Amino acid sequence: MKSVPTLSSAFLHPAGQSLPEPLLALRKQRASALVDMPLPTRKTENWKYSSKYLKLADDMAISLPAEGKGGNSLAVPGYKVVFNNGVMIPEASEYPDLNGIIIQSFSDLDEDDAKAVSLQLGSTLDHDQAQFARVNGARFEDGLFIRLAPGAVLDQPLFVIHETTADASGSAYPRIYVEAGANSQMTLVEEYISSGDASALVNTVTEFNLADGANITSIRLNMEGENVQHIGATGVLQQRSSRFESHCVGFGGPLRRHDLQVRLEGEGAETKLNGVVVTQGKQHYDNHTSIDHVAAHCNSEETYRNIAADQSHAIFNGRIHIHQDAQKSNADMNNKNLLLSNGAEIDTKPELEIYADDVKCAHGATIGQLDETSVFYLVSRGIGRRQANVLLTMAFINELVQQIPVEAVRETAQARLNDFFEQTFQEA
Amino acid sequence: MLSIKNLHASVEGKEILKGINLEIKAGEVHAIMGPNGSGKSTLSQVLAGNDAFEVTSGEVTLNGDNLLDLETEERAREGIFLAFQYPVEIPGVSNLQFLRTAVNAMRKHRGEEEMNAAEFMKLAKEVSKQVDLDPAFLKRGVNEGFSGGEKKRNEIMQALLLQPKLAILDETDSGLDIDALKVVSDGVNALRSEDRAILMVTHYQRLLNHIVPDYVHVLAGGKIIKSGGRELALELEEKGYGWLGIKDEDTSN
Ligand SMILES: Nc1ncnc2c1ncn2[C@@H]1O[C@H](COP(=O)(O)OP(=O)(O)OP(=O)(O)O)[C@@H](O)[C@H]1O
Ligand SMILES: [Mg+2]
Numbered sequence: 001m002k003s004v005p006t007l008s009s010a011f012l013h014p015a016g017q018s019l020p021e022p023l024l025a026l027r028k029q030r031a032s033a034l035v036d037m038p039l040p041t042r043k044t045e046n047w048k049y050s051s052k053y054l055k056l057a058d059d060m061a062i063s064l065p066a067e068g069k070g071g072n073s074l075a076v077p078g079y080k081v082v083f084n085n086g087v088m089i090p091e092a093s094e095y096p097d098l099n100g101i102i103i104q105s106f107s108d109l110d111e112d113d114a115k116a117v118s119l120q121l122g123s124t125l126d127h128d129q130a131q132f133a134r135v136n137g138a139r140f141e142d143g144l145f146i147r148l149a150p151g152a153v154l155d156q157p158l159f160v161i162h163e164t165t166a167d168a169s170g171s172a173y174p175r176i177y178v179e180a181g182a183n184s185q186m187t188l189v190e191e192y193i194s195s196g197d198a199s200a201l202v203n204t205v206t207e208f209n210l211a212d213g214a215n216i217t218s219i220r221l222n223m224e225g226e227n228v229q230h231i232g233a234t235g236v237l238q239q240r241s242s243r244f245e246s247h248c249v250g251f252g253g254p255l256r257r258h259d260l261q262v263r264l265e266g267e268g269a270e271t272k273l274n275g276v277v278v279t280q281g282k283q284h285y286d287n288h289t290s291i292d293h294v295a296a297h298c299n300s301e302e303t304y305r306n307i308a309a310d311q312s313h314a315i316f317n318g319r320i321h322i323h324q325d326a327q328k329s330n331a332d333m334n335n336k337n338l339l340l341s342n343g344a345e346i347d348t349k350p351e352l353e354i355y356a357d358d359v360k361c362a363h364g365a366t367i368g369q370l371d372e373t374s375v376f377y378l379v380s381r382g383i384g385r386r387q388a389n390v391l392l393t394m395a396f397i398n399e400l401v402q403q404i405p406v407e408a409v410r411e412t413a414q415a416r417l418n419d420f421f422e423q424t425f426q427e428a
Numbered sequence: 429m430l431s432i433k434n435l436h437a438s439v440e441g442k443e444i445l446k447g448i449n450l451e452i453k454a455g456e457v458h459a460i461m462g463p464n465g466s467g468k469s470t471l472s473q474v475l476a477g478n479d480a481f482e483v484t485s486g487e488v489t490l491n492g493d494n495l496l497d498l499e500t501e502e503r504a505r506e507g508i509f510l511a512f513q514y515p516v517e518i519p520g521v522s523n524l525q526f527l528r529t530a531v532n533a534m535r536k537h538r539g540e541e542e543m544n545a546a547e548f549m550k551l552a553k554e555v556s557k558q559v560d561l562d563p564a565f566l567k568r569g570v571n572e573g574f575s576g577g578e579k580k581r582n583e584i585m586q587a588l589l590l591q592p593k594l595a596i597l598d599e600t601d602s603g604l605d606i607d608a609l610k611v612v613s614d615g616v617n618a619l620r621s622e623d624r625a626i627l628m629v630t631h632y633q634r635l636l637n638h639i640v641p642d643y644v645h646v647l648a649g650g651k652i653i654k655s656g657g658r659e660l661a662l663e664l665e666e667k668g669y670g671w672l673g674i675k676d677e678d679t680s681n
Contacts, residue, residue, distance in 0.1 A: 380500050
């Protein structure tokens with residue numbers, strides 16, 4: 001019998017020691033629990049379509065050195081925090097010192113805060129479903145801690161730029177923890193970008209812990225290069241009447257995986273998850289979302305769209321678990337997919353587990369192609385075929401792009417998507 | 429301007445057009461009438477370049493150039509415009525974006541500068557008034573949720589914006605109320621000029637009261653079986669198609 005591959009021990013040695021003691025201790029403890037961690041294979045249910053894209057070489061275990069002054073970081077409106085290879089670059093960051101709001105790198109936390117964070121870190125995630133979040137827990141070099149006091153409102157979006165610089169092979173482990181007090185509010189924009197062209201692994205964890213009535217908007221843009229394998233997890237815990245809204249826009253790569261897990265633990269909590277994925281060439285993207293309706297009277301609304309061209313491969317797996325006591329749950333999940341070539345593959349799977357009897361749960365998934373009649377209508381007006389294809393492909397996701405609540409991000413996303421499709425239809 | 433010689437076309441292996449001959453000169457208005465299923469829309473779609481239809485033989489030239497060699501978008505840029513019998517709904521592309529993209533594609537082809545959003549908006553508002561469509565329709569998805577009559581007015585609006593050489597109107601009058609028929613006819617009449625031709629497919633003589641044709645043709649069973657002046661339309665209105673010797677079974681393919 002063939003033995004199951006395990007994570008190379010090379011991945012268990014963190015480099016940086018700049019974290020405060022409680023976090024160092026936590027990391028060490030988590031690393032020791034990872035000895036012989038099985039790597040996903042085709043037979044691993046939650047990785048069955050994606051394991052073949054995972055290529056971890058030992059030289060990628062090395063922590064990429066944090067460098068630069070965030071020279072490539074984007075010009076953004078609002079506040080920004082720049083990370084390079086998982087380590088915060090204070091010189092490139094600009095964020096406010098507001099009453100009731102703490103924005104701090106893990107390295108700068110005092111002993112007490114570090115202790116508090118170490119007790120919470122990972123608490124929003126089901127690590128059996130997001131295995132690689134464990135690796136992040138054993139490897140993070142730094143991180144971003146945000147604490148919103150009850151009632152605190154961040155008046156502008158906070159951009160967190162996670163740049164990976166891979167001039168040589170290695171990996172980075174970005175980490176964000178947001179503790180949102182009762183009725184607090186903020187918008188967090190995560191942008192994942194890269195430079196350099198050596199093969200790299202980016203393994204991220206972002207956590208949101210929402211107290212009663214907190215209102216958090218999260219936007220995530222995945223725009224790393226073809227040399228980067230990205231495995232990310234986002235965990236969300238929601239208490240009573242809190243509201244979480246997520247907009248993920250992902251561009252394919254050699255390996256792209258995002259696990260988004262939401263637990264609705266307090267009555268009246270609401271969550272809205274939007275996602276757009278585009279892949280071309282031989283790219284891959286795998287979104288696994290999971291919504292747990294634990295408490296009664298919660299709403300979830302999920303809309304994901306995939307567009308796959310050429311020989312690329314996109315995957316959507318949407319799990320909704322309505323627990324026994326979660327009466328009057330309202331869950332709506334919708335996944336629509338557009339195949340732009342016969343060689344492309346899209347796999348979509350709803351996973352519904354419903355243990356309460358008085359619930360509304362709707363789900364739908366479709367896979368289609370560009371409508372020839374629509375193409376003909378456009379070209380019959382003198383519009384070139386390529387442009388017609390781009391227009392119709394953008395139209396497929398337009399509704400979701402328009403919902404991105406920060407104008408600058410919406411415009412960036414729109415422009416990048418447009419460029420992406422112009423490239424997709426280049427030869428057509 | 430347009431010359432069609434012995435045109436045969438089929439769809440999914442079934443021959444629909446069985447030898448069409450038609451000459452249209454600049455400045456003329458031709459009406460095509462004929463029973464349901466006789467091939468009127470097929471002819472329109474073939475001229476516009478819909479490759480769902482296969483041209484099996486025959487020849488079509490536009491100002492002497494072989495039209496059938498051109499891609500659909502090239503035909504449009506050379507001045508062919510088809511107002512669809514069933515305009516297509518395209519959610520997610522705003523009508524404004526669609527119209528501006530089309531107008532700019534044409535301008536680019538003519539070597540003119542593209543119009544920016546503000547310039548185009550001004551033009552689009554004027555033209556939408558001309559076809560009595562509220563400018564709010566510009567913001568909606570292309571034909572998305574438009575009523576039948578609104579879709580037809582949107583087609584005419586496109587014709588007015590694109591200023592084609594040959595406008596083919598496939599039942600642009602059907603489904604219009606009396607006022608809308610007037611609006612649409614005024615739009616079409618505004619297009620009439622010395623250097624432009626119009627080919628309109630219709631079932632109703634009433635349209636021809638508004639847009640007076642130079643010629644009327646009867647298309648049945650994939651062929652033009654009779655041509656005449658506008659009085660032919662009146663005769664058809666009165667007598668139906670029976671007197672032309674078309675049996676019911678022959679009218680459709
Ligand atoms: N895509 C297609 N597949 C199969 N048959 C088709 C297709 N398109 C048209 N036909 C057939 O071709 C014939 C001619 O259709 P066409 O739409 O040209 O008729 P028409 O004269 O425009 O009729 P109407 O007055 O009802 O609009 C019909 O029998 C129709 O069913
Ligand atoms: Mg017809």
